[in-house]
Amino acid sequence: MALLRxxxxxxxxxxxxxxxxGPIEAGAAEAVRARLSEAGLFAKPVVHIDSEGGIYHEAMxxxxxxxxxxxxxxxxxxxRCSSAAVIILLAGAVRTARPWTKFVLHAPALxxxxxxxxxxxxxxxxxxxxxxxxxxxxxxVLRERAHLSLSSVRKVMRxxxxxxxxxxxxxxxxHRVLEKWTDA
Numbered sequence: 001m002a003l004l005r006x007x008x009x010x011x012x013x014x015x016x017x018x019x020x021x022g023p024i025e026a027g028a029a030e031a032v033r034a035r036l037s038e039a040g041l042f043a044k045p046v047v048h049i050d051s052e053g054g055i056y057h058e059a060m061x062x063x064x065x066x067x068x069x070x071x072x073x074x075x076x077x078x079x080r081c082s083s084a085a086v087i088i089l090l091a092g093a094v095r096t097a098r099p100w101t102k103f104v105l106h107a108p109a110l111x112x113x114x115x116x117x118x119x120x121x122x123x124x125x126x127x128x129x130x131x132x133x134x135x136x137x138x139x140x141v142l143r144e145r146a147h148l149s150l151s152s153v154r155k156v157m158r159x160x161x162x163x164x165x166x167x168x169x170x171x172x173x174x175h176r177v178l179e180k181w182t183d184a
Contacts, residue, residue, distance in 0.1 A: 014040070014043045015045075016035060016044070016046065018046070021050045024062075024088070027058075032062045033061075044071035045071075045073040047073055047092065048078060049078060049081050049088060050079045050081075051081065052104075053086075056134050059084035059085065062088050062091070063087050063091045072094070073092045074093070075090075075096075076097070077097040077098070077103070086103060090141050090146060090173070091145075095173065095175050096174055096178050097173075099166075099178070101164070104160060104163075105142075108138060142156070146171060
């Protein structure tokens with residue numbers, strides 16, 4: 001029944017719109033998966049992103065949920081597409097941005113102290129291992145989806161790289177910069 005529900009009357013895939021506005025917080029991936037499941041397996045995801053980023057593992061889970069769909073996603077960047085939000089954007093087979101969209105790329109980082117745990121050598125080692133693993137995944141995604149060279153990705157990972165929409169297009173993060181509100 002999901003197949004019938006996710007097809008438009010003309011036989012084309014029905015679109016399921018997903019809006020990711022604000023920080024990517026705990027539970028975001030589960031909400032996206034629920035929306036995709038509700039729409040049916042053959043619905044085409046259309047994702048609108050306006051986010052400064054957030055929890056890297058949530059973003060990677062959303063990325064994989066979009067990549068595992070039968071119909072490739074379209075991802076559109078609005079005002080901001082930074083940090084972990086860029087990973088989600090890269091799941092799109094079609095990726096666009098508005099002329100005013102701002103992008104920020106950097107290596108995954110620990111933004112808050114462990115808070116509830118004492119920072120023992122074991123905790124710091126585990127956090128370091130997790131950050132290195134996350135950075136490896138991010139490098140792979142940037143290389144595969146944006147077709148960036150390893151040296152370009154390493155340069156990005158060294159600091160915080162800020163791009164405007166045209167630069168993001170040149171870097172392969174987006175395929176096209178939209179000129180009008182009606183373009184999509």
